[in-house]
Amino acid sequence: MTTLLETEALVFARDLIRIESVNTGVAAEIGDGETRAARYVQERLAEAGIASELVEGRPGRGSVVARLRGGDPEAGGLLVHAHLDVVPVEEKDWTHPPFGAEIHDGHLYGRGAVDMKNYAGTILAVARHYAREGIVPRRDLVFAFLADEEAGGVWGAGWIVDNRPDLLAGVTEALSEVGGFSVPLTGAEGDDRRAYLVATAEKGVAWATLTARGHAAHGSRPTPDNAVVRLAQAVAAIGDHRFPVHRTEALQRFFDVFGEARGLSFSDETLADDIASLGFVSSLVDASTRNTVTPTVLGGGRKTNIIPAEAFTRVDIRILPGQDEAVRDHLRDVAGDDVDIREGRWWPATEASVDAPLIDVFQQAIAEQDADGVVVPYLLQASTDNKHFARLGIHGYGFVPLRVEPGFDVFSQFHAADERVPVDALLFSARVTERILRTA
Template sequence: MREIVSLARDLIRFDTTSSERAAAEYVAERLAGAGFDPVYLEPEPGRGNVIVRLEGEDPGRGALLVHGHLDVVPADAADWSVPPFEGEIRDGYLWGRGAIDMKHMVAMSLAVATRFKRDGVRPPRDVVFAFLADEENGGINGAGWLVEHHPELFDGVTEAISEVGGFSYTVRDGVRAYLVETAEKGAMWLRLKVRGTAGHGSMVHTDSAVAKLVAALTRLERHRFPVTLTPPVREFLEGVAELTGVPFDPDDPEAAVARLGSLSRMIGATLRDTANATMLRAGDTPNVVPWAAEATVDGRMLPGRERAFERELAAVLGPGVEMDFDTLPPVQTTFDGRLVDAMADAVAAEDPGSRLLPYMLSAGTDAKSFQRLGIRHFGFAPLRLPPELDFTALFHGVDERVTLDGLEFGERVLERLLRTC
């Protein structure tokens, strides 16, 4: 079994739903065995982070951060075709929770870092490798905590790569584009509360907190935020148009997105802000109308839309809905520079005739924390995917898996990139 497959399989076998310690210790041991002196930090018991720095030929150049998170979202084994934490190999795939979100990139980074250290390879500039906790919860015990309490670990870092990008999209037969994340929507997690009049469930009620909250959420569900064509989305759709020969009409971007197949789910969500109710809570017993009802809403807004999004939400929800929220900012950079050129060269060496395209991620990553240090971020975790695979459905989905060929391809591309970055 190839080392990269073995590493990814080992990592999947650690259930890191609520604790990364075992996986982090495994990573630290591998790094130490190659000659690194890993920094291991736990903001809270069990939430492990590992950081090492590989010295480059020119320490005066800005360093590159390569980061990946060790934690995963829960997986109910009853829903899966295979046990989600056994790392089963079947039909040319490695199956398991975290296979693409994002233990494949963790394995690739670990493989390249240890090989470079053992072989005495010095990349063009310093490379910081960070294996992080708690990304799925906003990095409270991972990237966010490290940026707040140990920014010195990232001294001199000017650019970073991580999830979600570098994966292929088959535009037409034999022609692949590799998507590089240059932007991601901001996040606003809202806590809504509506108050009403409590009373016996058998009576007639005209001031029900539950009914008022449901009405507000129904208005939100039916509302559509305005289509806003941002630079990375425009660049992506124009690039696809060039590769397919199908013209792109900037006045009707939704038509272009509709032609993207399964990718339209993710790209479509970057045409506008979104807000989806995710949690509800009201009452303690079936025969009491409660005095209050609460809901949680996952809001995502485009860069530059933060204030407008907040105002529009308040208007749609209406009076009487108390609104409290936490936010994580959008991320955005331009698609240019020496690092982008190195990405393109590394991919082209393994997949001649392919092309890199920028895009915006509808979700969020640890880039939101690292941008506080002025670090320019790109989503680039390289994978060549079979055209029939619905890749975006695997994120937090059932039967998450990654092709063995894709893992090996990604490792080769990452190694090429870090030798030339």
């Protein structure tokens, strides 16, 4: 029988999906969807007698923060956060309406079903459950429902850290995306044991612009310092370059657990083949083994018969913990002396302990619902709002618990058409999350 907690988690997730809080990253294109979603959350909290504060980094970019007091005043607070914005959609690519929150064949469809209105609905339901039942968690819980994560979190988490750190007073750890979803542990036929991945570290993210300069000239008279040619050579070199493997603590723990379960060594000699044998998990793990620099935007001349004076490329950089200067040095070496590098945003990686007591809490909560489930640390190749909270010394973890069928790749749902989550996985998430937040 479905409990009220589970029912509300599903209802709230569906209601939030129906609020079109699309974040294009372009200020002029963004409406008030995030604030409308924030007001919805605030109203549901108020119904349960939970006080909250709505803040706007900019008009329409609303976030809501609420605190439930815990029973142990000596314990550091736990920040539990979910973002209310979603990425844009191409509606023609969807089988079901992206903002319809429809349920088909046991799956909830909609933008945000996994990223991450499912978790926003879940933690909202948990907060109301505690208030309704008079449950006092072990430690202070700060619930944050945030704007702007999909464009870097500048007007959500980043703004709160810079302008309202008082809302996070006493917080020592944070819990949010991306992790908690189940993947096959052994891959052996008939063995359906599951690993639940917890992100104990996240790659840093940086953006830079590389510019090559030369002399403008007529296209009929080639020059030796053609900016387009110089840039093309640098882009090709960057594309061909492979950074060395760097075994972070989180990556090595993943290798240790999966290696034992699957009979793999993950040695330097077998690493590529061993990772490839992990199936759909392989792309997630492979990207976490090394730093990456990816050219994403190219620009130069406007007229075919004019050699432009300069050409540029923008690159997306993902950095392992402690590797910032190594990446800068590599980028300068690979790009060459003829190309200028201008850094834009540069957010360092985050890293928390793979042996923290909080991970034991995750394991205990999972075991109550899945006796064969094993919680396994890993390094997230992307970044979340935890990068902002890290500036306050808050250690972030990614764990949104979802038990899914063996072939369902949760990570592939992020930003995809027909984004969906199994309804029974969302109800599982509500049960496990309630246990985690009560005892963490």
